[in-house]
Amino acid sequence: MSAYLRLRAVPPPALRNSSTWLERLFEGDSETVRRYRDQERIYTGARPHPPAQNRPQTQVVLGGRPVFRADRHRPPLLVLTAAQVRRVSRYLARADFDALWDFARDALLPRYGGVREEPGTWRAFAVAHQELTAFYTRTAECGDAVVKWVPEE
Numbered sequence: 001m002s003a004y005l006r007l008r009a010v011p012p013p014a015l016r017n018s019s020t021w022l023e024r025l026f027e028g029d030s031e032t033v034r035r036y037r038d039q040e041r042i043y044t045g046a047r048p049h050p051p052a053q054n055r056p057q058t059q060v061v062l063g064g065r066p067v068f069r070a071d072r073h074r075p076p077l078l079v080l081t082a083a084q085v086r087r088v089s090r091y092l093a094r095a096d097f098d099a100l101w102d103f104a105r106d107a108l109l110p111r112y113g114g115v116r117e118e119p120g121t122w123r124a125f126a127v128a129h130q131e132l133t134a135f136y137t138r139t140a141e142c143g144d145a146v147v148k149w150v151p152e153e
Contacts, residue, residue, distance in 0.1 A: 005036045005061055007135060009144040012082050019069040022077045022147050036061065036128050038111065041104045042097075059088050060132060064148055078148040082140075089140035092133040097126055 008025045016022065040061035064078030080088065101122060112121040139146055 004150070005039065006149040008147045008149075009135070009139040009142065010147055012143070012145050015079065015145055015147075017067060019067050019077055022067055022079075023069075023149070025147055026149055036132070038108060039125065039128050039132070041107050042100045042125055042129065059084060060092065060136075062148075062150065063088075064146070075150050078150070080146040080148070082143050082145050085136060085144065085146050086140045089133075089136040092129075092136055095129075095133075097129050100129070101125065 006026055010025065043060040044062075059080060062078070064080045064084070066076035066078055068076045105118070105122075108125070109115060109118060109121060112124075136146075
């Protein structure tokens with residue numbers, strides 16, 4: 001699975017359980033939208049040191065409560081509560097990126113030019129990891145929830 005992930009921090013009192021309202025969060029606001037292709041492979045299934053409780057790594061990219069759209073053939077939007085955001089933030093702050101990379105590299109390298117391109121591929125995923133960590137850290141500090149959109153490819 002490959003995904004372009006778009007994220008938006010939202011104060012919990014402002015959240016609505018409406019896919020139309022949630023989709024509008026992403027209109028014309030490119031500064032708060034991030035796109036991460038294949039980043040879910042870094043976090044799913046790996047057990048970085050130290051191991052995290054409640055496996056928040058599965059929520060970093062693709063986790064959250066689904067808010068289904070009127071067109072059920074489109075993927076749902078996902079919402080992480082402020083408490084879940086704090087857990088993900090703590091996980092990312094403690095995660096050993098090199099351990100995560102070692103777990104995912106064999107699945108990722110063939111998609112990005114193989115072993116010859118590993119330094120550049122590693123760097124791109126490390127930067128994305130840093131961006132996600134910074135996003136979740138800021139969002140947790142503000143006590144906000146996160147809305148995710150994994151657009152159709």
